[in-house]
Amino acid sequence: MEKGYEMAIEIKATGKAVPPQRVSNDDLAVRVDTSDEWIRSHTGIGARHIAADDTAGSDLAAEAAFNTLSMAAEGDDIPEKTIEEILPTIDLIVLGTTSPDYYGCPSTACVVQSKLGAKNAAALDINAACSSFIYGIETAAGMLSINEKRRRALIIGTEVLSRIVDWNDRSLCVLFGDGAGAVLVEKTRTEGRRGLLRTVLGADGTGAEHLIIRRGGGRSPIKDGETVKSHPHVEMNGQAVYNFAVKAVTETIEELLRLEGITIDDVSRIVPHQANARIVQAAAKRLDISEEKFFLNIEEYANTSAASIPIALDELNRKGEIRRGDIIMTVGFGAGLTYGGNLIVW
Ligand code: UT7
Numbered sequence: 001m002e003k004g005y006e007m008a009i010e011i012k013a014t015g016k017a018v019p020p021q022r023v024s025n026d027d028l029a030v031r032v033d034t035s036d037e038w039i040r041s042h043t044g045i046g047a048r049h050i051a052a053d054d055t056a057g058s059d060l061a062a063e064a065a066f067n068t069l070s071m072a073a074e075g076d077d078i079p080e081k082t083i084e085e086i087l088p089t090i091d092l093i094v095l096g097t098t099s100p101d102y103y104g105c106p107s108t109a110c111v112v113q114s115k116l117g118a119k120n121a122a123a124l125d126i127n128a129a130c131s132s133f134i135y136g137i138e139t140a141a142g143m144l145s146i147n148e149k150r151r152r153a154l155i156i157g158t159e160v161l162s163r164i165v166d167w168n169d170r171s172l173c174v175l176f177g178d179g180a181g182a183v184l185v186e187k188t189r190t191e192g193r194r195g196l197l198r199t200v201l202g203a204d205g206t207g208a209e210h211l212i213i214r215r216g217g218g219r220s221p222i223k224d225g226e227t228v229k230s231h232p233h234v235e236m237n238g239q240a241v242y243n244f245a246v247k248a249v250t251e252t253i254e255e256l257l258r259l260e261g262i263t264i265d266d267v268s269r270i271v272p273h274q275a276n277a278r279i280v281q282a283a284a285k286r287l288d289i290s291e292e293k294f295f296l297n298i299e300e301y302a303n304t305s306a307a308s309i310p311i312a313l314d315e316l317n318r319k320g321e322i323r324r325g326d327i328i329m330t331v332g333f334g335a336g337l338t339y340g341g342n343l344i345v346w
Contacts, residue, residue, distance in 0.1 A: 008195035009141040011183050011344060012077050014314035015067030017060045018179045018301065019051040025174070034170045044277025048177030048302035050162045056101045058108050060180035061158035062115035064310070065093075068154065068182040078186070087116060090184075092153035093123040094140045096132020096306035098335065099160045100125060103216060103232075112156065121154070129211070130273050130334025131201075132306035133157040137185070137330075137342050138199040144187045156182040157306035164213060166233040175275075176234075177302035181310025194345050197327070200255045201340040207244060210237040211335035241337070242279065248339035249283040252331050256341050264289050266327055267343075269316060273332030274298035274308040295321075305334065322346050 024047045025036035039045050051060065069083045080086045093116075095109035102108075109123035122143075128135040133155065140153040158180035165173045188195070214220050216232035249272060257264060270293050272280050277298055284291045295316050304311060309330050316322050324346055331341035 005189040005191055007145065008188050008190045009144060009185050010188050010190070010195035011346065012186050013068045013072035013075065013184045014182070014310065014317045015064045015069070015071060016179065016181045016311045016314040017063035017067065018311070019049045019055060019060070021050045021052065022047050023050050028174060032167065032170050032173060034174050039174050042276075042278070043175060044296065044298050045175065045302045046299040049179060051160045051178040055160065057097050057099055057158040057160050057180070058101045058111040058115060060160070060178065060307075061095060061108065061112045061156045061182070064158065064180040064182040065112065065116055065154050065156060068184050072184050087118050088120050090116075090118040090121045090152050090154055091150040092140060092143055093118060093121045093156065094136045094143075094153060095123070095125050095156045095158065096128065096136045097125060097158050098127065098129050098132075098213070098305050099164050108158065109156075118154070128203075128334065128338040128340075129336055130275065130303070130305045130308065131332045131336070131338040131340050132334070133181070133309045134199065134330055134332050134340040134342055135201060135338070137196060138201060140185060141196050141199075144185070150187070152184065152186050154182055154184055155310070156180060157304075157308070157310045159305045159307045161234070161303075161305060164233055171238060172234060172236055175303050177304050179301055179304040179307045179311050181307045181312070181314055183310055183313065197343040197345060198256060198260050199340065199342045200252050200259070202248070202252075202338070204244070204337045207240065207337035208335075210240040210244070210337060211235075242276070244337055245275065245279045245333045246282045246286070248333040249279060249331050250286050252339055252341040253283070253287060253289075253329065256329060256331075256343050260343055262327070264293070267293070267329050268322065268326035270294045270329045270331060271309055271312045271316065272296070272330070273334065274301065274312060275303045275333075308332075
């Protein structure tokens with residue numbers, strides 16, 4: 001390595017894919033015993049987007065990845081000027097999802113690799129539920145850093161949660177939506193601080209029962225003749241997850257700032273997992289951070305689990321609200337229970 005230059009894992013482009021079918025709270029209230037007033041006041045959600053029956057997580061993921069590569073090709077940051085030129089340079093696809101195309105195998109990442117035609121990419125799924133993107137950046141950074149032959153990775157979060165919610169459970173089905181988000185990262189040599197600065201990751205498996213898809217796995221396989229109601233679906237202890245989430249978000253923000261030796265004023269924006277606006281408000285209040293610092297788009301997309309942070313990052317990026325050199329913080333939590341956050345110099 002040249003003197004004065006350091007290896008960095010930099011985000012080069014972002015993209016998202018959201019299904020066109022938009023279901024507002026009022027639309028939902030026609031078939032579920034709920035109301036716009038309840039959903040908004042308890043969560044900040046105003047709508048969600050739902051995938052068509054023939055759309056799977058890999059379809060949304062591939063679309064988000066193409067949009068990411070298209071941004072990269074149009075920009076000045078990399079020499080390649082078409083998606084076809086970039087694709088063979090992708091060494092790795094790390095994909096987070098809790099609603100994979102197939103349970104077990106093949107991984108959704110491999111399906112996406114095929115859809116993209118990213119022939120030279122190794123591909124794997126990771127499952128840290130809603131924290132998957134945060135875990136995914138760290139996973140990709142480690143895999144790029146450890147092998148000199150790997151340079152570029154796509155990190156994708158994708159979900160079709162509409163397939164794994166029980167539409168008769170009003171306390172749950174109103175919370176979730178479908179979508180995908182992606183980033184292209186590259187291992188570079190730069191002067192000064194750039195790219196991924198630091199990640200905090202954690203888990204508390206003792207809370208596994210609080211947010212769980214019980215059916216369909218080895219613990220509770222589906223037997224012949226069972227009804228649709230027995231199909232895999234999310235079950236949640238909302239209050240327990242809420243309490244865990246506020247603590248996890250608060251402590252992760254504090255930990256990232258402390259370890260990096262910076263203050264909240266050094267951070268341009270915080271991009272939290274979009275699960276419930278009230279969780280963000282509670283953490284902001286505890287830490288005495290302005291709510292404006294947090295980017296929220298939950299009103300439009302609801303909770304898209306592994307996709308929520310990369311979708312939010314892409315929206316912020318395309319709005320021109322992130323400038324080169326800005327420090328961006330991600331923070332999230334999810335089933336597992338898992339939590340974590342990244343500090344990234346854009
Ligand atoms: O990324 C995944 C992580 N998941 C989360 O972050 C979820 C964390 N938890 C939460 O966000 C909140 O706990 C919820 C939004 C899920 C629930 O909010 P809450 O304020 O804890 O409501 P609750 O479950 O205590 O329910 C309050 C009332 C109940 O009625 P009663 O018993 O007081 O008469 C529910 O039956 O609200 C009722 N209710 C609803 N009413 C209308 C629950 N869901 C609905 C609904 N519409 N959709």
